Amino acid sequence: MSQFQKKTQITRIERFSSDIVRLTLLAPDIASIAKPGQFVMVRTGNGKEPLLRRPFSISQTSNGKHFQILFKVVGRGTSLLSHCREGEFLSILGPLGHGFTVDCQRLNCLVGGGMGIAPLLFLGKTLSRVCPENTPLVVLGARNREELEPLVQDFHELGLNVHPATDDGSLGHHGLVTDVLKKLDLGDDCEMFVCGPHPMMTAVHFFCRDRGFSCQVSMETSMACGMGACLGCIVPVKNGAYAHACSDGPVFDSKELLWQVS
């Protein structure tokens, strides 16, 4: 697998809301080979604090030259990133991990929550290209309209219709994405692509299990290295063992993982 450590230039900064930012980075090596579901490890500053890189999904590539990350400010690392300026350089490792596996013969359904929507945009774009005859379903959830609208917009630009859901009902369905899923006609050979908060992924996993659908989930864990060296990023699998989100994932067949009924 090809991976690179690169100083990449920030060519564009978009602020979607007070705490949601998208950066476009010039990185042909990475952008030209990245696959949907893969991620990068980003150094958020030049100093020793925060010490570790932060993982972000590749949320889109363009022309094989640029790629984007979309993130929410939740702590010191993302706060530093959000204060970057155009023209500055960021140190990036990537592309890392195994992405989504696509099959044009099935009904593909993308389910994203919050910042979990980031990798699904890349997936949606790829599906539109490789399976032009097979338009995927897209179900996206977030806290409110402010957070969701700009992301929905991106899918519209790909020509994809979106079923939105918000916690406060300010856009689309008032409630959970699983409520929306239940109402959709998903046939009997559906493949679900899910990325979002753990409770949401748990719910979608059980939903798919009950209906006999396949389900690919992208797992978020704490990561120190992103390349299989630290063994910190585990997710429990069957019979007491663990898989490594960075190298075995981040995308897993949900059936391989251990899920707790809540």
Added chain:
Amino acid sequence: MSQFQKKTQITRIERFSSDIVRLTLLAPDIASIAKPGQFVMVRTGNGKEPLLRRPFSISQTSNGKHFQILFKVVGRGTSLLSHCREGEFLSILGPLGHGFTVDCQRLNCLVGGGMGIAPLLFLGKTLSRVCPENTPLVVLGARNREELEPLVQDFHELGLNVHPATDDGSLGHHGLVTDVLKKLDLGDDCEMFVCGPHPMMTAVHFFCRDRGFSCQVSMETSMACGMGACLGCIVPVKNGAYAHACSDGPVFDSKELLWQVS
């Protein structure tokens, strides 16, 4: 003694060379009471690294509203400071320490080397105001013309004539400030105000001792607190004891300190 901890706004940034920067800060509380030779402790970033504040001399005040610091980039703290933007806020403690004592009856001679010139500008300005009949002598040294010229300029604007010296001869005397001092007519009742590298201050101290001149030196040491709490900033005085640069100084009568003949 009045001291303040303030978030102060950067109102102006001047880059004199690749590594010499002057910041103007809006801080009426501090600017209105500061005296030449006093310093401030500056937090150079928002994170935990670098952890400690950095000491900088107050290099000028204006209108009782603004004050300036002039510094050279030598490490991580000064590098972070040099990347600040106008409008940003810096956390400042000050004014700290005891400054210079002036006597209008004597021939005042200001001797500065490198960034040690910073506090002397404030002193020169004050002397011009409080002792208008008594123009001080000014001798300034630095590595080269690039470093020294902008600082000399500031003294010219005060109407003060400067005797420059540079290590490479690119401006003024080719050599040390003490060479220049030896050639000047200093009379027999001269008061020397010195700030610069330790070897320079040592040389000026012995020069003054031999001629019977008074000599006030501003001492630089590593400082953690700047306010007499950590006891880290000591300078050796007579009989094995120590003085604290931040609270007993930074300006000392050179006769009180222990100097090593080199």
Added chain:
Amino acid sequence: MASELNSVDLRVSIASLNLKNPVMTASGTFGYAREFEPYVNLHRLGAVVVKGISLEPRFGNPPPRIVETSCGMLNAIGLENVGVERFISEKMPALQQANVPVFVNILGDTLDEYREIASRLAGIEGVAGIEVNISCPNVKKGGVAFGTVPEMAAAVTAVVKENSTVPVMVKLSPNVTDITVIAKAVEDAGADAVSLINTLIGMAINHRSRKPALANVIGGLSGPAIKPVALRMVYQVARAVSIPVVGIGGIETAEDVLEFMLAGATAVQIGTANFVNPRASEEAVEGLARHVATESLGSIRELIGGLILP
């Protein structure tokens, strides 16, 4: 809001001593308190601990005495202090005015010195408690052994306790294999509380000059860098002893204080952070009050040892 915050219950007790709140300042980082008056309302703190006092005045180590490290600093002050007599005559009067409980941090090279300092301080107005420093890494003579050998730690504790009229807190060194052994030894010897941690022994080198960064070669590491070690030791000691534990090490904010209290600390001391933000201690008190109010806790004491184990 401000008045609401004043009414929240932040009180904690260390033996017979009742503190307004759990926030104290750490010895050697708050001078004799007076230095912080421009920044802090001293009477709003739980207590202050003053710079370590010895029997005779000490000049301390030659310079350089401090050096910054990653998220921390090393110091080798060498216990510079004015000695117990001048402390009482010159420093106590101002402290008595400050209206805040004062712990005097004491240190000696021999049991007799500890005894002597304790007796001189006994009955001095304004001394609310004694903190016995058995852990300073900078004194070459008895200092280190007192803090690392349980029998010696117990002996110092007993001597100071016998000669004191106020609560005695023993300050433990982290530079040991098992800190709970020392903690139990001083508890058995009569300590009213333990405070921990003192600095970790460390070193820095300037590769250009090829010299140690400190004239003393080694020094004590403090600041955020050591917080994980301090938190672990407080957790271990709080489970091993039944006297109050005072947590120290890398504390900067109210959140840090909460963590130490959850780990089992009854109170805390803020050290190096005072240099970075002289108002750190008072801001921590304010932050704790906000937390107790927001979380609708009956009192901050509910948090002590409240860590939820997996």
Added chain:
Amino acid sequence: MASELNSVDLRVSIASLNLKNPVMTASGTFGYAREFEPYVNLHRLGAVVVKGISLEPRFGNPPPRIVETSCGMLNAIGLENVGVERFISEKMPALQQANVPVFVNILGDTLDEYREIASRLAGIEGVAGIEVNISCPNVKKGGVAFGTVPEMAAAVTAVVKENSTVPVMVKLSPNVTDITVIAKAVEDAGADAVSLINTLIGMAINHRSRKPALANVIGGLSGPAIKPVALRMVYQVARAVSIPVVGIGGIETAEDVLEFMLAGATAVQIGTANFVNPRASEEAVEGLARHVATESLGSIRELIGGLILP
């Protein structure tokens, strides 16, 4: 310039083993080396130390296993590994290709386990040395005691040495009162070298959830935060023993390597820094070469223990 740098003498030896240069990678931070091939020319490193290997495979601790701290990180991996048999069959072949000396880090719960692992590794092609981990803080059984009691440290050393055909390096724990005592014990028991430090035991708490940040509650602290402690211990141990000392702890750059070598280290290991900058080890080698060239040193060995004391 590049060719000039290739000709500078960076060689060091650890017992019978001659290394190209003093830069190794630390166990548990470099996987089985293969993970770093996209970033590092492995053959340019002095040596690599692989993740700790036990007799049987281990799943390790439940998540969360890592948490960041100020200028450091805590880990409680719990020694997840494939076991010695699968290590030999699955991991060694790739390592043999890599053209770099490999140290295998081994750990056990009993003397017998150490003996068994050492014998299985004896004679395996590509194993240049054994690093005996007696210091991992995460194993609840014998792990900690082996590293903190001199007699036990000596016993493990002797057992591994007897069953090994390659140099044996013993990795010391910093969580002890006097690390020189353990270092001397393993030297007397036949260790060819000592490496230090392993992680400091620490803890982190999430004050919102009131839970420990690690499922294992405590973990090992690494990174720049611990460098001053590591440097001090390397300095002390280098003066106490006459076998080579390998310095570990917070090393990120060639400058850090120089500091450890001045303190007495013959070689070093880069750990946590590999996560931040996967090229850290190779860049350190390059930096050392530049330093030796710029300072016109005959060889890097001139620097070992070259600290100038005041």
